[in-house]
Amino acid sequence: MKTRAAAAYEVNGPWVVDEFELRDPGPNELLVKMSFAGLCHSDEHIRMGDFTEAALPMVCGHEGSGIVEYVGDNVRGFAVGDHVAASFIPSCGRCPSCANGEQYLCDNGAEIMAGDTKFIGPRGEVRAMSGIGTFSEYSVVHENSLVPVGDWYPLETVSLCSCGVATGWGSAVNVAQVKAGDTVVIIGTGGIGVNAVQGAAMAGAANVIAVDPVEMKREFAQTMGATHAVASIEEAGPLVQELSWGRGANEVIITVGDATSDLFAPAMGLVGKGGSLTLTSLSDMAQNDISLNTVDFAMSGKHLHGSIYGYCNPRADIPKLLRLYDQGKLKLDELVTQKYSLDDINEGYRALHAGEIIRGLIDYSM
Ligand SMILES: NC(=O)c1ccc[n+]([C@@H]2O[C@H](COP(=O)([O-])OP(=O)(O)OC[C@H]3O[C@@H](n4cnc5c(N)ncnc54)[C@H](O)[C@@H]3O)[C@@H](O)[C@H]2O)c1
Ligand SMILES: [Zn+2]
Ligand SMILES: [Zn+2]
Incomplete structure (x- = not known):
């Protein structure tokens, strides 16, 4: 299917919004329609070449929330229509770190650097940051990198908890x-x-x-x-x-x-x-x-x-943070200074560097 996404192609170049062909979900993968993506500073580290030039090109975005549109073979615990938070470190549940209750150190976290090729665009194949790529209207994501959350939480709040609040x-x-x-x-x-x-x-x-x-x-x-x-x-x-x-x-x-x-x-x-x-x-x-x-x-x-990740175990801690929000103990609505359309991503990051925003969000309904 086609999707529009923001990619960083070259060190210190702008974010470029292109149309990509998104590959189909394989076993253990889901198709997610993104609702919100957070403008975290880590994406900028990648665009600016801090993780070496080899990280590029990449469709970035590791903080975000969305709704499940399709569930691939062998996926357990998700249904079409579920609300999900992205988790920039996967939780396989089986590696020694996960087994030890340290999901933030999951062995599959190496994907955070390597990404995963899933977008084919005008300039060729592009990988997705953390295997997620929340700077895309749609993405194909492994079940280990998604956390199901209650559908009564605002999806922008869910997005905040996926990286910034948890970390x-x-x-x-x-x-x-x-x-x-x-x-x-x-x-x-x-x-x-x-x-x-x-x-x-x-x-x-x-x-x-x-x-x-x-x-x-x-x-x-x-x-x-x-x-x-x-x-x-x-x-x-x-x-x-x-x-x-x-x-x-x-x-x-x-x-x-x-x-x-x-x-x-x-x-x-x-x-x-x-x-x-x-x-x-x-x-x-x-x-x-x-x-x-x-x-x-x-x-x-x-x-x-x-x-x-603030030593957070995403599947335990993201729902925990959302409950604290529900109880009025954690202030999350206040964090969102400004929402942007995907096309305005460069303006959002300009505002981040200028110190004008606390958290900017890409709102896919804009
Ligand atoms: N370890 C992790 O798992 C993890 C996860 C997410 C983000 N991060 C990193 O956390 C950092 C912060 O991310 P963010 O999204 O909050 O960025 P941000 O740009 O929103 O916030 C950075 C803040 O630091 C302030 N600042 C800059 N220089 C300063 C100085 N010398 N003294 C005091 N304050 C100063 C800025 O004014 C700004 O308010 C980034 O490096 C990001 O990559 C790490
Ligand atoms: Zn982040
Ligand atoms: Zn693991």
Whole structure:
């Protein structure tokens, strides 16, 4: 069948909306009609060549929601008409990581880099990011990369939970393991970071300090659970000392758009004895060096965590987050600053880089 989709063809080139021939679903695959796709910063890392030029061309989009139109052979637990969230890490349920309750480390996650050829367009074959490709009106997706959700949830809310909310909230709750009374610093409060703010507040943190150079982000974070907001890590230093009575932060979480190596020493400087620094942000894959005072790191008993998907198990945690939304405990409607048609995807990402939006959504009804 034919579908329109946004592809990144060359490093730093624009998103190009083309018509593609979408291959038929095979065994264990479903045809999904996308309803919403989230403009996450990770798609931009691919377009900008941070995951190497070899990642391109690619139909991106890994955050999204839709409705099942066709169910392939051997698929279990889905029916036509089901509402689904995309999961950018598949959950096979059988590999050692899945069997160990760590679905965010599923062995099939290698697809996040490799993609999967399913679109044939004017410039040849194009792969789908994470094997999903939510920047397409229709896609063929493996059952392991979809999570069925209740049909009473707004599909735009489901889309938010598919990456940004799960990753941010989980970075605070699951990875950093924020506890009641803690002092927490979130560096970068965009689409991911503001959900780390929500997670830290929900976990009972006494102080949640949002760090972001953009005033709108700082003001918004304070409506989402941040007790304080400052423009830079340098400004956060004395505030953390004051609020923690000189002990330093229990948890610091990096959720900036691009985790450059120079951020690490000052971010780790905010962490107190026995505390942790969590890295959720992505960056150029070629970046191998980070600055760190090694004696302070060792002798203060500090921890450094890598956070993928906020250690969320999509099939358990996406429905859990949606229930928290239903109960009014998680604010999700507020996250959507602007909706765009697929044709306006470049304008959406311009607004992301300009700091004008918290989360932008492609709305396929537009
Ligand atoms: N680990 C994962 O599983 C995972 C999943 C999704 C996204 N990500 C990554 O998370 C990061 C954030 O994504 P997003 O969609 O929220 O992006 P975003 O652009 O919406 O948010 C980034 C925020 O960081 C702020 N910022 C930039 N430089 C800063 C600095 N030096 N100090 C403080 N704040 C700064 C920006 O103003 C912005 O508000 C990206 O790198 C993305 O690729 C990782
Ligand atoms: Zn994402
Ligand atoms: Zn697995």
